[in-house]
Amino acid sequence: MTIPSPNSAIPPSPPATASAGTVSGTVESIVYRNDETGYTVCTVKTQGGLRAREDFVTIVGNCAAIWEGEELHAEGQWIRHPSHGQQFQAKTITCITPTSTEGIRRYLASGMIKGIGPKFARRIVDKFGEQTLDVIDKESGRLREVEGIGEGRRKLIKESWTEQHGVREIMIFLQSHGIGTAKASRIYRQYGADAIAIVKRNPYRLCEDVWGIGFKTADAIALSVGIPHDSEVRARAGLIYTLQTEADDGGHCFTVDADLLLHAQELLDISVEILADALAKEYEKGSLIKEENRVYLRDLFRAESRAADKLRHLLDTPRTFAPIDADKAITWAEGKMGLRLAPLQREALGNAIRSKVSIITGGPGVGKTTIIRALTEIFGTRKLGVRLAAPTGRAAKRMSEATGHEAQTIHRLLKFNPNLGGFEFNGENPMTGDCFILDETSMIDIRLMDQFLQALPASVTLILVGDTDQLPSVGPGNVLRDLIGSGKIPCCRLDTIFRQDTSGLIVRNAHRVNRGEPLETREGESDFYFVETGEPEKIIARTVELMTQRIPDKFKLNPLADVQVLTPMRKNLLGTENLNEVIQTALNPSGPSLIRGCTHFRRGDRVMQLRNNYDKEVFNGDIGFIKEVDEEDRALAVLFDGRPVRYAQGELDELVLAYACSIHKSQGSEYPAVIVLIHTQHYKLLQRNLLYTAITRGKRLVLVVGSSRAVSIAIKANQVRERRTTLSQRLR
16 A cells, blocks of 8 residues: 655545545554654454445544554544545544454554564463453563563563553643654653643643653643743743754854844744743743843853863863973884874974863864874873773774774763763763873864863863864854864864875865865776766665665675765755665665654664663764664664664654765764765755865765755855854853
């Protein structure tokens, strides 16, 4: 059966062919389900109703939750869809717990209960028959009478059963307010049995407490449960949302007070007087901070202020180890590594040895990694504790490979402790070490930089390495640029290219783009190609051909593991969502899978984590590969840098396919080969630093596929969007 689009209503059929009615029956299969909206297409074996003569019917509509084997009662009308034929369009769907043994078996086998898949569903029903659901609900200890069920699985089944009943009740409530099952599950996990009462009392709490629920969703619930349009609680929530949007979308740490009121008024359609009063209440509460005419979210104000204070303290505090003669140390390092450093490299190395805090910046191939290697040699021979870190796992791995010295992600270096709800290392419990070197510093937002700095002993030497010409951090702030702009920290910009050979164009073209010059290509063998392709559909076809045929045949690279597609956007034809579906179909079309919405997660798929999950020690932007699909227990095992991480069915919303990812998300990572898609469809995002960042992700091969006009637009567009920050001023 072809699946109707979940994003569009089914076209109304002509009145002459539509007829009202009801359908009752057993759910045979879920053809399609959108967990965010509740939109469902299912096949039902009928037990009566207007069309009782038909054994199976297709029902479409929204419902809170539905599982195979359940009985349902639907009210609505029969229509003849122009593409999908006759179906029942339900206005209401009521689900009823199954009573027959076959219905109960299918119900349990559907994956709704953790610990029960098809195998255990059959065993349990064979043992308890029509009493099965009562046994699970009231006498779960008896489940151990079933072969293969021990105390651990029994406990999992009972907990999941209890949760499902709670979730179902909440889903029914939230469904009437436009909330789908995925978000309803997260709300239940956050609030438990009190969820409905909390949501009714103050839906805006959801924005802060539940990942994936933003102001607009909470606002729709609030208005539907009767919270007044011009209420104080709505005004206060709208002000905070406006500031959060400025931080998340624009990277700003503050907003001017007049702009804040104007934007909040446009969003909420509430008078300025009410908003000004609400703003005063937020100042009084301390959730918003005002400094002159600047308004900050409390955590961003705190992060900027503390980061500046700590950096000044680091600069003013002497080291605990004896001074090092920089000139002698540099000469020794040259001999040890068997190379001759350029004058600017010597200057950067000297700054790092002499200064408590220093910065090394520059593009690809200019010797930043060589300096990191030299520093580890120099400090290491003095028996000093050297700690290397980077924002992402891939960047940390590159550091380790280049230096032979262990490197970690910043999150793992700080050690998150779920029991504490924060990092183990902080101002009260600082890390140990004499010298800390951070790579890819341009990626670090102000919140993470603050947490890292607070955990440093005041006596350490800190060296920050990064490329200011790349895209700024995904999160708020512009840390590396601000630190350089303050003029308070010794900084050396490297500009001589060393890492290139006679055929290498990747590094050369990265620097050409950075200077505003056109791409250079050449006939014959190369590591850089531009593939002129005009239409989006042809770009997609060419990308699939390159991944599946050309690159594996010519360069002997594995398309699943070695080739990354990069694109500016998430939506539209050339966005990550569509590209991932197309590429998965070409590279990994079949096999065991778990489904969430329209996405099939299969063994071998490349996936990306969408949020920081400290319990799993997996962080936003981390890329892994699905190692195992457990269809019985509805779970995945994903390998992140060789470490398996388990995801239950309800956690799949933290993952997306990652055959294609946004250029912004690729920061800090390097891939053997990248295919960069550039088209005028991306017009609003075409910027020089975007193309520069994309090209510098490729290690052995870069293919830019798209229109030369789009490439030209990107190279010429060098209007770097300034972020509203005050870190630089605070340092001064």
